[in-house]
Amino acid sequence: MDDSLAQAELAPHLPRPPLARAYLNWIGRIILSVVRTIHGLGAFALITLGVTFTKFWKASGLVHPMILLQIHRAGVRLLPMVTFVAFALGLVVIGQTVSLLNRFGAQDWAGIVMVTVIVRELGPLVTAFLVLARVGTVIVIELSTNRATGEVEALEALGIDPIHFLVMPRVLGLAASIFSLTVYMIIVSLVSGYLFAFLQDVPLRPGEYVNQLTSSLRWEDFALLALKSVSFGSVIAVVTCFHGLARPARLEEVGQVTSNAVVSSVIACVLLDAFFIIVYLII
């Protein structure tokens, strides 16, 4: 008889060694859980979209100020942090790139490198992650606490649609905030990057720098930047609201729910980013 099995028979209270089938079950459970989450998220996103279109003007005196409140919370209040990160991004990415290109006499490529790295990639993605860290987590904690303390059921008992009252303002607020913050971050990064290059005595005049940037930018960049940042905002809001609201939660589960929501949001944003890279490559 196998040693471990004999040991298990003699001492049934000891944990049995894992079997191959247990690992398969574990993988199967994870796959099922991912499929269930994607299914739930899809349904939740569609319901939110439907409610936004059908109930946008309902109780506007109460709900529309809540959209402004979300813009204030996820946009205006994040300006200092975004400014700091944008400066750092400008210094690290643009400053280094420009001085490197200068070493090889390839300053003419500075514009296209900046547009590719900052405008198309890092600007929207870094802004989205900042908003997720500062506001997305707060949304999950707020909503799952509301759910755990029965406030969501209280809303339903009062005939108030929780999706309309709690989710719609957050989705619209975050979409508008991330779009505005992304534009702001890109501008600050490009300016701070040039300042860094200027301090390093890189022979690149402001006029040349602006010319390189404008000649590298196409109209598609503006359209896709808007679409991408709005999508990031909507996705982060929908994912965090879904994790906060969709399942009945107990107060002690709020931490775990928040952690799950952050992981799901990061994965969703990266996948969305990959989709936009494909779109850039196609057009």
Place this chain on the structure above:
Amino acid sequence: MENVIQLIDADIPRAQVSSPIAVVKQVNWSVARGEFWVIGAQPGAGKTDLLCTAAGLQKPMRGAQLLFGKNSDEMSEEELVQARLRIAMVFTNGRLFNALTTAQNIALPLTYHHDLNEADLSERVSEALKKTGLTAWQNKRPDQITRNLHQRIGLARALALRPEVLLVDNPLGGVDPRMGRWWLDFLCEAQKETTIVVTTDDFRAWMDVGTHFALLKDRRMETIGSREQIRESKDDLVRELLTPAFES
């Protein structure tokens, strides 16, 4: 008399918990306009779950749920919301919105459902506060007010929508005797114009107020009948719910 709530052969699910097991099975219950129902049960027997189902907040797992004579399965979402607005549910702890003051809690459903101007809104809120004796606490948040009053604020919030049916979950549970007296007096007065259902784990206080009595026992709902019938009942649980908790 018109039935305002009807449950036919209904299996009641646990509220807020996704479980495949019914907490109360095969409920056949009709509430007619003007009646005052008192439902007694031990803690955890499914009183809140039954009220949530009666209020239209959740559908039964099996059987039919009729609100104002119409099957909820045949109602559109908007019709269901309109029916819910006619039935007010007052939860045990009030389930108040902690970030809002008492007045704001009461104003919330009014602002959402009615396009009231500032003066009308203020009047409706003051009316609800006055009715429930909460004017002194109107500018305080729930965490600044004793828990004894939370369900009363929940009642004021429910009354602001002027409901036809009032479902109150265990209003005498854990309140001091003076507050208990207030609830009995208030509901006795409210019965003149509202249909009322309350749940309790002690029948004694309701003997002079309720008109119809029922019991949740062994995952079933048993209708006992009138005050006289409950006094004559030989059921062990009824006797227990009619016995003082501490006898000196």
